[in-house]
Amino acid sequence: MKTFKIGGVHPNDSKISKDCAIEDFPVLEKAYLSMAQHLGAPAEPIVQKGDKVKVGQLIAKPSGFVSANIHSSVSGTVAAVEPYADLAGNPVMHVIIDVEGDEWEESIDRTPDIVREIKLSKEEIIKKIQECGIVGLGGASFPTHIKLTPPPGKVAEYLLINGAECEPFLTSDYRLMLEQPEQVLIGAKIMMKALDVTKCRFGVEENKPEAIAKLKTYAAQYPEIEIVPLKKKYPQGGEKQLIEALTGRRVPSMGLPIDAGAVVQNCGTALAVYEAVQKNKPLFEGIVTVTGNCSEQQRNFRLRAGTPIINLLDAIGRIPKDAAKVISGGPMMGKAVSNLLAATVKSSSAILMLTEEETKRKPESNCIRCGKCIDACPMGLEPYLLVRYSRNGMYDELEENKIYDCIECGCCLFSCPAYIPLLDHIRASKAEVMKIMRSRPKK
Amino acid sequence: MRKLIVSPSPHIHSVENTQRIMRDVIIALCPSLLVSIYFFGFSAIKLALVGVASCVAVEYVIQKYILKTQVTINDYTAALTGLLLALNLPPSSPGWMILIGSIVAIGVAKMTFGGLGQNIFNPALVGRVFLLVSFPVLMTDWSVPASWFREGVDAATGATPLALIKEGLSNGLTIEQIMAANPEISYVHMLFTKIGGSVGEVSALALILGFVYLLVRRVIKPTIPLSIIGTIFVVSGIFWLANPAQFTDPIFNILTGGVLLGAIFMATDYVTSPMSTTGQIIFGVGIGLLTVLIRYFGAYPEGVSFAILIMNMVVPLLNKYCKPARFGKEVKNGK
Ligand code: SF4
Numbered sequence: 011m012k013t014f015k016i017g018g019v020h021p022n023d024s025k026i027s028k029d030c031a032i033e034d035f036p037v038l039e040k041a042y043l044s045m046a047q048h049l050g051a052p053a054e055p056i057v058q059k060g061d062k063v064k065v066g067q068l069i070a071k072p073s074g075f076v077s078a079n080i081h082s083s084v085s086g087t088v089a090a091v092e093p094y095a096d097l098a099g100n101p102v103m104h105v106i107i108d109v110e111g112d113e114w115e116e117s118i119d120r121t122p123d124i125v126r127e128i129k130l131s132k133e134e135i136i137k138k139i140q141e142c143g144i145v146g147l148g149g150a151s152f153p154t155h156i157k158l159t160p161p162p163g164k165v166a167e168y169l170l171i172n173g174a175e176c177e178p179f180l181t182s183d184y185r186l187m188l189e190q191p192e193q194v195l196i197g198a199k200i201m202m203k204a205l206d207v208t209k210c211r212f213g214v215e216e217n218k219p220e221a222i223a224k225l226k227t228y229a230a231q232y233p234e235i236e237i238v239p240l241k242k243k244y245p246q247g248g249e250k251q252l253i254e255a256l257t258g259r260r261v262p263s264m265g266l267p268i269d270a271g272a273v274v275q276n277c278g279t280a281l282a283v284y285e286a287v288q289k290n291k292p293l294f295e296g297i298v299t300v301t302g303n304c305s306e307q308q309r310n311f312r313l314r315a316g317t318p319i320i321n322l323l324d325a326i327g328r329i330p331k332d333a334a335k336v337i338s339g340g341p342m343m344g345k346a347v348s349n350l351l352a353a354t355v356k357s358s359s360a361i362l363m364l365t366e367e368e369t370k371r372k373p374e375s376n377c378i379r380c381g382k383c384i385d386a387c388p389m390g391l392e393p394y395l396l397v398r399y400s401r402n403g404m405y406d407e408l409e410e411n412k413i414y415d416c417i418e419c420g421c422c423l424f425s426c427p428a429y430i431p432l433l434d435h436i437r438a439s440k441a442e443v444m445k446i447m448r449s450r451p452k453k
Numbered sequence: 454m455r456k457l458i459v460s461p462s463p464h465i466h467s468v469e470n471t472q473r474i475m476r477d478v479i480i481a482l483c484p485s486l487l488v489s490i491y492f493f494g495f496s497a498i499k500l501a502l503v504g505v506a507s508c509v510a511v512e513y514v515i516q517k518y519i520l521k522t523q524v525t526i527n528d529y530t531a532a533l534t535g536l537l538l539a540l541n542l543p544p545s546s547p548g549w550m551i552l553i554g555s556i557v558a559i560g561v562a563k564m565t566f567g568g569l570g571q572n573i574f575n576p577a578l579v580g581r582v583f584l585l586v587s588f589p590v591l592m593t594d595w596s597v598p599a600s601w602f603r604e605g606v607d608a609a610t611g612a613t614p615l616a617l618i619k620e621g622l623s624n625g626l627t628i629e630q631i632m633a634a635n636p637e638i639s640y641v642h643m644l645f646t647k648i649g650g651s652v653g654e655v656s657a658l659a660l661i662l663g664f665v666y667l668l669v670r671r672v673i674k675p676t677i678p679l680s681i682i683g684t685i686f687v688v689s690g691i692f693w694l695a696n697p698a699q700f701t702d703p704i705f706n707i708l709t710g711g712v713l714l715g716a717i718f719m720a721t722d723y724v725t726s727p728m729s730t731t732g733q734i735i736f737g738v739g740i741g742l743l744t745v746l747i748r749y750f751g752a753y754p755e756g757v758s759f760a761i762l763i764m765n766m767v768v769p770l771l772n773k774y775c776k777p778a779r780f781g782k783e784v785k786n787g788k
């Protein structure tokens with residue numbers, strides 16, 4: 011079975027919410043829509059206090075090349091356009107809406123019918139995706155229309171769909187593949203058309219046999235899409251790792267997926283693309299797993315962006331007493347939440363609760379030079395060495411040892427028997443090295 | 454609102470920790486220890502206890518009273534050094550000698566370099582070699598102390614097979630004649646319990662059992678032991694084919710003189726072995742080569758300890774030049 015070759019780790023699967031069908035999460039009284047729901051420049055609000063808005067109405071426009079539209083996830087009256095604290099408590103511009111009813115834009119096709127025929131042209135598809143504010147739902151939230159427009163001179167050969175869901179606990183993509191397989195496949199077809207490619211590979215890890223079987227059944231109608239089971243190994247869903255697993259090619263150091271002729275999209279993004287292009291529905295909701303070993307309930311919700319995390323947790327019966335950490339995303343790469351009042355965004359994938367015992371870092375001891383961090387690193391780096399250089403501010407050596415290749419997957423820290431906070435150090439000095447590299451005059 | 458933990462990702466950790474790894478190595482040594490207790494009786498127990506206790510005590514005293522730093526004896530590394538030292542000594546070693554060995558191993562080879570993870574040489578081997586140089590007579594006294602477990606079983610040979618061969622060769626005998634004169638040097642004896650030698654090398658099978666345990670628990674990778682054993686096999690094989698009267702055969706070389714103990718437990722010490730796979734192969738091949746050369750041409754009948762210590766010196770260099778395979782080639786400027 012296929013997988014990437016270097017490094018990787020095998021954390022416990024913990025997919026305890028895998029059998030929970032997707033449920034619609036109720037719309038609450040207030041929605042808090044962040045203007046920074048994507049990678050790049052925050053969007054600029056185009057509504058004001060007192061404006062009436064409908065579900066799916068455009069409320070903010072991009073403010074730069076890498077930026078995206080934002081649509082309202084609720085209907086009602088704009089209560090405020092003001093800074094509101096995000097996950098980490100930092101103030102970010104939000105549009106806050108008092109919810110009244112649930113009135114959708116008429117242009118959105120809300121019927122359950124599956125629209126198979128792709129009518130739009132390549133250009134129209136990309137324009138539609140841009141209008142609907144689609145961003146990557148695999149973690150980085152990169153605006154999708156940019157990814158579907160390779161820079162001049164670069165040609166895409168493969169569209170790769172990421173259904174690996176290699177992070178423990180997460181089951182949102184799994185439920186999606188199981189419950190809406192055909193929509194996901196049509197979404198992939200649409201992106202193939204946009205990219206002008208004839209080959210599409212859809213990678214799913216072997217721990218999801220039901221999803222693989224389901225997709226294979228539906229993919230019979232779409233022979234250009236090949237469903238590829240992958241060996242279970244983290245970080246299979248990392249772009250570079252997935253490309254190697256599915257095509258055997260390696261993205262060069264400092265390169266982009268397109269340098270290997272590939273464009274990678276998450277399976278959640280494929281659904282969003284389907285809904286945008288075939289159903290005229292902008293991206294304002296998504297599947298979110300709410301889970302944790304300490305939580306009595308495990309759920310997969312279809313959740314509107316702008317729902318405060320605390321309300322989401324309350325809805326499943328308050329946050330468990332022994333939950334010591336709340337994470338937005340998975341346990342390997344997700345972000346720790348310090349402010350439970352912060353709202354979800356359109357690319358939220360999970361809210362995970364961990365107990366102190368599960369998550370508390372043990373005190374750091376001496377590096378025993380066991381090399382486990384090297385064996386775990388999927389980029390072939392030497393984390394112990396990077397940390398030694400980091401501690402001494404040796405940026406030239408860090409650059410020589412390719413610290414910029416680090417994908418921040420956390421495998422090194424996960425494996426280190428001495429509990430050395432490898433990634434903390436590496437992350438900080440990587441930012442520093444990147445700054446130095448950018449500051450050099452370009453040739 | 455409650456205060457949440459907000460440390461950055463990753464938020465979970467593998468079950469791995471230093472203590473668990475060291476404990477696993479100690480467990481892996483247990484079969485060998487049990488065999489030697491069966492074989493040497495009380496003296497094996499005494500050696501192991503004194504070794505462990507003195508290494509732990511030395512580390513404690515140095516950390517607590519001299520360096521005044523955190524005491525780390527509960528990571529089991531000092532205990533492991535003590536056990537390894539004990540298993541590398543002749544069964545008749547007196548307790549005070551292993552105490553001196555412990556002081557050298559922990560005090561000199563480990564602590565003066567900065568403690569765990571900083572030392573260049575394998576502490577237990579430094580202790581052993583120090584004793585070998587300082588007390589050559591005691592260190593080559595292979596007489597077998599009486600054992601209460603073993604009445605009625607043949608007493609072991611007084612000398613190690615390697616020493617017998619070395620002596621025989623210097624008296625002008627051929628290997629065949631030496632073997633004929635010493636019927637106790639047989640593979641069956643080496644595999645099970647009856648070769649003369651240090652406490653830990655009594656049974657090859659027990660050591661291999663420990664090796665398998667370490668592999669299963671993913672404590673070590675097979676790279677270093679296999680490259681050492683493979684090299685010894687090939688190099689001694691060449692000599693043996695060239696002149697079977699003068700040189701011992703490859704299997705004999707692998708089963709004697711602490712090769713297995715050294716390859717499995719001493720050369721794989723994390724701190725003093727290279728980090729990358731390429732480095733580990735070079736390291737293993739180097740140890741194998743040096744061992745055979747020391748055995749055939751050196752003054753000592755065996756050579757594993759020296760070979761490992763010599764290769765320990767090369768480790769920083771190997772770490773510097775043998776990098777793991779990076780993911781993806783560099784893109785050239787302007788391409
Ligand atoms: S995993 Fe930790 S202890 Fe092992 S070499 Fe890397 S940093 Fe050192």
Ligand code: SF4
Pocket residue numbers: 386387388389390391393415416417418419420421422423433436
């Ligand atoms: S976080 Fe960076 S250094 Fe650590 S394993 Fe992942 S890629 Fe390697």
